Amino acid sequence: MKHPLPAQPRHIGVLRLSALGDVCNLVPTVRALQRQWPEARITWIIGKGEHSLLAGLSGVEFVVYDKASGVAGMRQLWRELADTRFDVLLHMQQALRASVLSLGLKADVRVGYDKARAKDAQHWFTHRCLAPHPRAHVLESFMDFARLLGVEQHPLEWNLPVPEAAFDEARALTGDAPYLLLSPCANPRLRNFRNWSAEGYAAVIEHAWVKYGLKAVLTGGGSTQEREMGERIQALSRPEAVIDAIGGTSLKGLLALIARARAVVAPDSGPVHMANALGTAVVGLYATTNPDRAAPYLWREFVVDRYPQAVHAYLHKSPEEVTWGQRVRHPDAMSLIRAEDVIERLDAVLDTITAHPDTESPADEA
Template sequence: MRALQRQWPEARITWVIGKSEHSLLAGLSGVEFVVYDKTTGLTGMRALWRELADTRFDVLLHMQQALRASVLSLGLKADIRVGYDKARAKDAQRWFTHRQLPPHPRAHVLESFLDFARLLGVEDLSLVWDLPLPKAAFEEAKSITGEVPYLLISPCSSIRLRNFRNWSAEGYAAVIEHAWRQHGLITVLTGGGSTREREMGERIKALGPDDDVVIDVIGETSLKGLLALVDGARAVIAPDSGPVHMANALNNPVVGLYATSNLRRTGPYLWQEYAVDAYPEAVRTYMHKEPADLPWGQRVRHPDAMSLIRAEDVIERLEAVLALPKTPQDMESPDEA
């Protein structure tokens, strides 16, 4: 979106967005948001179609690979509908588009998004996010952490069927102990309000150094507040989940934990070299194959895969990001660096 705005500053950009995602991105400059509540089903789709009934778009970028999104797109008027190429399209998306992206084998998800800008002729693909952080978000974060330097850990990924992306409470506790003993960093635990996430927070605290070292706000922050906490952290540690990409967009040091999903496809784009990457080992151990032999994006659906990540591996990466200069690095892709 930022690349499109640089190319055509006067272009009108409408973003059809989910309700929870909008709570994170509200206030993004130069965008008209149309919020769709996924829980409302066809009723919500019809309401959205009525809202945009008098609008015809030059181009519809079909960037969400889900059948629900494809059905929703049918009620929008557009001269050209652009979707993914055959190899990347899912849920029969190609039946809902006029134009497909050129093939881009083994692309990172971020690069796949940028392919839409490339197809439209955009040349400047500099990585700029400019995420809006209101004063209230910073105040929310400060009310939690005060002026004390801290490490932020979001220990759980989203709840999905056979989603084995979470590391162990014991592992996190060892990292928390190290951050406190060696660097004087307290740890802030964040995440959603599910029972599983709250229980994980309780287990981590029980294993941690003492009550003053860990601040557990799992399920208690707004998304903007979480973004502000990410922004103020000395470093962020999380599995394959939203917070690693929040940190990436804010160019804040992040250690991603990857074993069941391919770091090269979904890892924090600017911080891949600092991630713990046990995916190749997990593929060999639990699938008895080489990563290069798998379809791009293939997950390792084994409950023990994340146990391949050792606490000392995470601590090593944490030490590496904490040793980095505090001046922001240039926003350039790994291929250009």
């Protein structure tokens, strides 16, 4: 017998710990739940860095789990929520760690992915599964949780909180001049291979400076890989066209930089989804991941898509033959993207926001 879903939930639990791009894609689902049941309490169990990004999200109570704290951190979180019982727990993290964490949470009904989308045997830890949704974008997969509860479809809404202090942080780096934001590196995980070339970024920087008078702001974390990439890009670029902000901002400061940018150029990583959430134009660079599943949702037509070619070249299959979400883990895959491809998409997106100013990102609004 299926566990019944609440018709009027009073307390909704959301379990999604990571990652930065994914939590941005999840926010429209939270907003849809809030519109449907404005009196419902929503508690989001989230990762430490992800909380830094979304802190202050209206109408949401956050409970933070730092994965570095391991089992001890889980026990602490279970104690923190010992007196809390959810009408429904939306288990949106396809990872064994999150499923183990869910065992210490009290809920009348636990909802997870359907078997085709679930990973790490997630369906063993839930009462109800989503309806199948083959070849769904990540944002749509999250929205499927709201649909299962009976939420009506609405326009997508984010309203990410960006405090005035974050805009001050951004202005201190850029001044008031318009700029293009480049975030060259994805998360430096093992066999990620999502990064494009320094030479390619330098060509884009030169084009943006010569044609539009746009400086390029380089952003990213403070890892050795990211700093070295930034140094290589700067060495290939004219000094007056580049501002180095790698390792130089908080996550809220990065949001403010993105919100004020004319456009963002980056591989499949958190910043493309932050830009999407803020309404900032974005050119995503995709070869190792499928943009049909993971592109910046509102700017999919401006993606540079070399995923089909990468699947052919390195997996020796067609995109239709590989599983949904299959990554191309080859260090040469991103080299299929040419500088002229990115420049063409950048011109197209800048033309679009110039022709339709209502789609342009906010420049100086807190």
